[in-house]
Amino acid sequence: xxxxxxxxxxxxxxxxxxxxxxxxxxxxxxxxxxxxxxxxxxxxxxxxxxxxxxxxxxxxxxxxxxxxxxxxxxxxxxxxxxxxxxxxxxxxxxxxxxxxxxxxxxxxxxxxxxxxxxxxxxxxxxxxxxxxxxxxxxxxxxxxxxxxxxxxxxxxxxxxxxxxxxxxxxxxxxxxxxxxxxxxxxxxxxxxxxxxxxxxxxxxxxxxxxxxxx
Amino acid sequence: xxxxxxxxxxxxxxxxxxxxxxxxxxxxxxxxxxxxxxxxxxxxxxxxxxxxxxxxxxxxxxxxxxxxxxxxxxxxxxxxxxxxxxxxxxxxxxxxxxxxxxxxxxxxxxxxxxxxxxxxxxxxxxxxxxxxxxxxxxxxxxxxxxxxxxxxxxxxxxxxxxxxxxxxxxxxxxxxxxxxxxxxxxxxxxxxxxxxxxxxxxxxxxxxxxxxxxxxxxxxxxxxxxxxxxxxxxxxxxxxxxxxxxxxxxxxxxxxxxxxxxxxxxxxxxxxxxxxxxxxxxxxxxxxxxxxxxxxxxxxxxxxxxxxxxxxxxxxxxxxxxxxxxxxxxxxxxxxxxxxxxxxxxxxxxxxxxxxxxxxxxxxxxxxxxxxxxxxxxxxxxxxxxxxxxxxxxxxxxxxxxxxxxxxxxxxxxxxxxxxxxxxxxxxxxxxxxxxxxxxxxxxxxxxxxxxxxxxxxxxxxxxxxxxxxxxxxxxxxxxx
Numbered sequence: 001x002x003x004x005x006x007x008x009x010x011x012x013x014x015x016x017x018x019x020x021x022x023x024x025x026x027x028x029x030x031x032x033x034x035x036x037x038x039x040x041x042x043x044x045x046x047x048x049x050x051x052x053x054x055x056x057x058x059x060x061x062x063x064x065x066x067x068x069x070x071x072x073x074x075x076x077x078x079x080x081x082x083x084x085x086x087x088x089x090x091x092x093x094x095x096x097x098x099x100x101x102x103x104x105x106x107x108x109x110x111x112x113x114x115x116x117x118x119x120x121x122x123x124x125x126x127x128x129x130x131x132x133x134x135x136x137x138x139x140x141x142x143x144x145x146x147x148x149x150x151x152x153x154x155x156x157x158x159x160x161x162x163x164x165x166x167x168x169x170x171x172x173x174x175x176x177x178x179x180x181x182x183x184x185x186x187x188x189x190x191x192x193x194x195x196x197x198x199x200x201x202x203x204x205x206x207x208x209x210x211x212x213x214x
Numbered sequence: 215x216x217x218x219x220x221x222x223x224x225x226x227x228x229x230x231x232x233x234x235x236x237x238x239x240x241x242x243x244x245x246x247x248x249x250x251x252x253x254x255x256x257x258x259x260x261x262x263x264x265x266x267x268x269x270x271x272x273x274x275x276x277x278x279x280x281x282x283x284x285x286x287x288x289x290x291x292x293x294x295x296x297x298x299x300x301x302x303x304x305x306x307x308x309x310x311x312x313x314x315x316x317x318x319x320x321x322x323x324x325x326x327x328x329x330x331x332x333x334x335x336x337x338x339x340x341x342x343x344x345x346x347x348x349x350x351x352x353x354x355x356x357x358x359x360x361x362x363x364x365x366x367x368x369x370x371x372x373x374x375x376x377x378x379x380x381x382x383x384x385x386x387x388x389x390x391x392x393x394x395x396x397x398x399x400x401x402x403x404x405x406x407x408x409x410x411x412x413x414x415x416x417x418x419x420x421x422x423x424x425x426x427x428x429x430x431x432x433x434x435x436x437x438x439x440x441x442x443x444x445x446x447x448x449x450x451x452x453x454x455x456x457x458x459x460x461x462x463x464x465x466x467x468x469x470x471x472x473x474x475x476x477x478x479x480x481x482x483x484x485x486x487x488x489x490x491x492x493x494x495x496x497x498x499x500x501x502x503x504x505x506x507x508x509x510x511x512x513x514x515x516x517x518x519x520x521x522x523x524x525x526x527x528x529x530x531x532x533x534x535x536x537x538x539x540x541x542x543x544x545x546x547x548x549x550x551x552x553x554x555x556x557x558x559x560x561x562x563x564x565x566x567x568x569x570x571x572x573x574x575x576x577x578x579x580x581x582x583x584x585x586x587x588x589x590x591x592x593x594x595x596x597x598x599x600x601x602x603x604x605x606x607x608x609x610x611x612x613x614x615x616x617x618x619x620x621x622x623x624x625x626x627x628x629x630x631x632x633x634x635x636x637x638x639x640x641x642x643x644x645x646x647x648x649x650x651x652x653x654x655x656x657x658x659x660x661x662x663x664x665x666x667x668x669x670x671x672x673x674x675x676x677x678x679x680x681x682x683x684x685x686x687x688x689x690x691x692x693x694x695x
Contacts, residue, residue, distance in 0.1 A: 004302040007464065007515045011283045014523035018280050024469065027277035033266035033476070053489065110503070113420055113454060133482075133490035146504040147453045147495075151446065170475040178436040178471045179296070181501050184478075184494035189446035192486050193355035193371055194378050194404040195242075196249045202354065202408050203415065204446025204493060 037131075037167020046131040046165045047212055053134025057187025058200045059208040069159065069213050073123060074098035076157055076209050082120035085157075086111060086149055090142025091125060095159060107145055113152060121155040122205075127182075129165045130172045134187065136160065136210065137172060139180040147183055156205040158185075162214045220365060223555030225580040233549040242377045243550050250541045253487025254594070261483065270476045272598040275532035278469055279522060285434040285467045286513065292437025296499020298509040306336030309514045313338060313426065313459055314345045316510055320457050322347070322423045326415075328441060328448045329353035330428030331369060331535055332461050332514060334557040335570075338426070349426065350392075350418050352447035354411050361388035367551025367559060369537035370485055375550050378402040389414050415447065425451035425506065429462045430534065431477060432511075435470045438498045439511065442481060444491050452495050458506040463514050465522075465531040477534060480596035484536035517570030526607045530565045532597040537562075539591035539601060545584055554581065561591035565604040573612055582608035624671060639687075646685040653680040 001009075039045035051061045064072045073095055077085055086105045087096065096104060105111060105119060125143035126136045136158055138144045150156055166172050176182060189204030200206065223229055233239060258264055278285055290300045303309035317325060325342065327333065327349050339349045339360075351360040358373035359366050362384040366372030373381065382402040389396045389410065394417060396410045427448070431440040439460055441448050452458060468474065482491045500509050522528050540546045540560030551559035555577045556567040564581045573579045582605050591601040616623055622630075635645045656662045657680030665673045672678075684692075 002302075003304050003308060006304055007302050007513070007519065008283050008286070010515065010519035011286075011464075011522065014519045015280065015282070016523075017525050022280065024277050024281045024284070027273065027280055029270060029273040029277055030266070031270055033263040033270055033479075035475075056489075057492070117416075117420060130490075133479075135490050140501070140504055147449065148505075151449050151453055169479050170472075173471065173475045173478075178433065178438045178496065179498045181498075181504055182494075182496045183449065184490070186488075186490035186492050188492070189444070190492045191354045191408055191445045192250075193353070193358070193373065193445075194381060194407055196246045196253075196371060196374070197404060198486075198488075199404040199408050201405070202412055202445035202447065203352075203419070203450055 034168060035170040037171055039167055041166045041171065042161075042163035046167050047162050047214060049131040049167070050129055050134060050165050051212070053131065054187065054208075054210055057134055057190070057208075059134075059187050059210055061210045061212065063212050063214050066213055069095050069211065070098040072211055073157065073159065076211070077103075077121055077123070080121060080155055080207070082155065084119055085121040085123050086116065086119050086145075086153065087123045088143055088145025088149055090144075091123065092143065107149060110146075111149075113148060116148060116152040119153045121157060122149050122153045123157045123159065124150055126158050126160045126164065128172045128175050129160055130169055131165055131167050133169060135172070136185045137176060138183045138185065139176060141180070147181055150183065150185075151204055154205055155207045155209070156185075157209045157211065159211045159213065162212055165212070220555050220557065223552075223577050225576045226553055226555070226584045227580060229553035229555060229577075230549040230584070233553045238377075239375050239550055240548060242375055243547055245377075246371070246374050247541045247547045250487055254484060254538060254541065255487075257483040257487045257489060261479070267476055267479055268596055268598050271480050271534075271596055272532060274468060274473050274476060275597055276529075278467060279465065279528060279531055282464065282467070282522065285469055286464060288434040289432055289437060289467055290513075292434070293499055293509075293511055294437075296437050298437070298499040298511055301510060301512045303512055303514045303516070306514070306516045309336045309461055309512050309516065310338050310341035312512050313461060314341055314347070316457070316459055317342065317347050317424055318345065320424055324348040324350065324418075324422070325424040325426045326350050326352055326418055326422040326451045326455065327356075328425070328427035328443065328451045329356050329372070330426070330461065331557055332428045332463050333426060334366060336461065336514065336516065338461065350415070352415050352419070352451060353443075354408065354445060354447075357411055357415070358384055361385065361392070365552055366557060368540060369535050369558065369560070369562075371537075375552070378404060378407065381407055385410050385414075393417060415450075419447075419450040419454055422451070422455045424457045424459065425455035427451055427458065427460045429460050429466060430481065431474060432462055432467045433469075433471050433474065434467050436498055438471065438496050440474065440494065440496045442478075442491050442494045444486065444493065446493055449493055449495055452497065453505050455506055457508045457510070459510045459512065461512045461514060463516065464518050465533075481534055481536055484538040484594065484596040517572070520572070521566070521569040524569065524607075527565065527569050527604055529599050530562070530569060530604055532599050533562050533566065534597060536596055538594040538596065542590040542594050544586060544588060544590070554584065556581075561585060561601045561605075562599070565599075565601055565608060568608055568612075573608075573615060579612050582612060624669075628669075643685065643687065646681070646688070649681040650683050650685075654683075656680075
């Protein structure tokens with residue numbers, strides 16, 4: 001008997017107490033927890049909550065108008081002293097208007113990982129954000145790029161629109177496609193491994209700037 | 215780069231005695247568990263639907279376990295359709311062999327690892343080392359354990375028994391032997407220690423061709439695997455290598471993508487006491503131009519089906535490895551993780567280890583007794599595992615199994631003696647007179663600190679009050695005639 005057959009038959013033997021005709025849906029799962037948010041996606045309340053939560057993690061958050069976004073993005077990079085930033089395909093070109101094009105690297109052809117290690121910053125959009133937990137979710141869609149881009153550079157600037165912000169975790173999962181590779185980001189990388197105190201900054205980007213376009 | 219294993223750990227009582235004598239260990243543990251308990255309490259208190267989430271989490275796990283075969287088959291189909299390969303392993307040895315073969319097929323001599331309880335459980339690093347393959351642990355605490363040639367002592371923070379000064383010493387001593395050395399002027403500031411780990415591991419991440427991980431969840435409906443972490447070392451291992459191998463226990467499957475909305479709320483708050491952990495990655499098979507081109511999922515039984523076969527003990531498989539039960543346990547807080555002789559310490563270890571490994575070894579038989587049954591673990595468990603219930607159930611199982619042994623245990627002799635003494639009032643009265651007389655001989659200041667014979671085992675850990683000079687019944691007869 002191969003391992004697959006044997007494990008499956010062990011499982012069936014172990015479940016001898018489960019009645020023959022029982023279906024999974026016969027085991028009730030009460031979903032009495034909150035599935036929707038207290039405030040609507042994109043409302044000032046959820047945007048404000050996201051801002052506070054992200055700040056708690058040590059991320060910098062700015063609310064900007066559509067018109068001011070290009071300038072603020074450029075300022076964020078120059079304040080950091082970033083000589084060059086990688087920007088994935090599909091990032092809104094209008095938001096790059098105030099950047100020196102020589103300092104912008106697109107990922108075409110793919111930037112090798114060792115080169116990526118020398119890139120100062122990465123600028124992306126996001127798929128959705130969760131206010132209650134202070135979480136940004138990236139799904140590799142337009143403006144977000146492959147996962148390595150938001151991992152190897154030490155500085156991540158993430159630009160999202162207010163309507164992408166939902167209140168709770170269930171609303172966010174409902175908006176996401178699980179077949180895409182997803183990364184949930186809640187603040188800069190951190191560890192609690194030394195005496196269980198949270199220390200910011202290990203392997204992922206140690207500085208996270210979030211710009212919310214309202 | 216092999217550390218010691220748990221093999222040959224003595225039974226819990228004697229391992230606990232050694233741990234209790236280590237004052238630095240007790241100080242480190244008390245500090246860490248107090249910190250994390252407070253953080254968890256705050257994180258849970260701000261969630262208005264916490265109890266509803268716990269109940270939903272428990273129910274999803276129950277549904278899954280009762281139909282596990284069906285969900286595993288669905289998972290296999292989806293992972294395969296998404297470009298992954300699924301392997302099945304009856305036990306840890308088989309799982310380790312599958313991984314070794316897969317790594318050898320790539321021709322690589324080293325792998326980078328995400329922190330994974332399952333790969334600890336199967337002794338993967340040792341199996342890889344035997345095949346000449348170096349496994350680099352990349353989680354900060356795992357790195358401390360590996361560099362310190364130590365054993366993990368906590369599910370979430372394997373180096374919880376080490377304080378910052380000890381971590382500094384280990385980094386200074388051992389980093390240079392395995393790659394980039396720690397700076398000579400390294401202080402014990404956690405920020406600096408984290409920076410040293412970042413620099414030490416960076417080179418390994420950038421050159422790694424093979425990553426090895428576990429997974430916190432597998433979604434049957436979509437074939438999605440999920441890893442929850444803090445540091446970004448997980449993202450490095452899951453994203454940069456060409457080949458990814460994930461070793462996951464069969465109980466980690468959940469039916470639907472929607473079900474994750476429960477566990478992604480329960481786990482971080484229970485575990486690190488955060489609203490959300492810094493990074494969660496999910497992937498489904500392979501994706502063109504993003505991440506590893508080859509994905510292998512190794513599904514491990516390793517005693518899980520034995521656990522499943524016990525309708526009371528089965529609930530231990532609900533565990534999502536948050537470690538909240540360790541942090542609230544008065545026993546764990548005092549003895550630490552090593553005394554449990556398993557990668558799964560604390561209350562959950564005391565119910566999981568004897569079920570996964572069986573109770574043939576004395577160390578595993580002693581685990582269901584490593585508890586005061588206070589119930590704090592049940593209260594904090596995010597998936598409502600009734601640990602005290604399972605502990606009592608397993609104690610009964612250990613005693614029942616003992617009945618078939620040829621040489622009776624002292625406990626069985628004592629129980630037989632008690633049965634005979636309690637069988638009639640005159641026998642009881644005689645025994646009480648004898649005890650009072652013996653107590654006058656053995657006692658000092660109203661206490662007996664050492665009983666003779668097999669009963670000495672009982673007084674090793676506690677004193678016995680000297681029996682009264684006269685029994686209650688004798689006193690009643692004398693004064694109420």
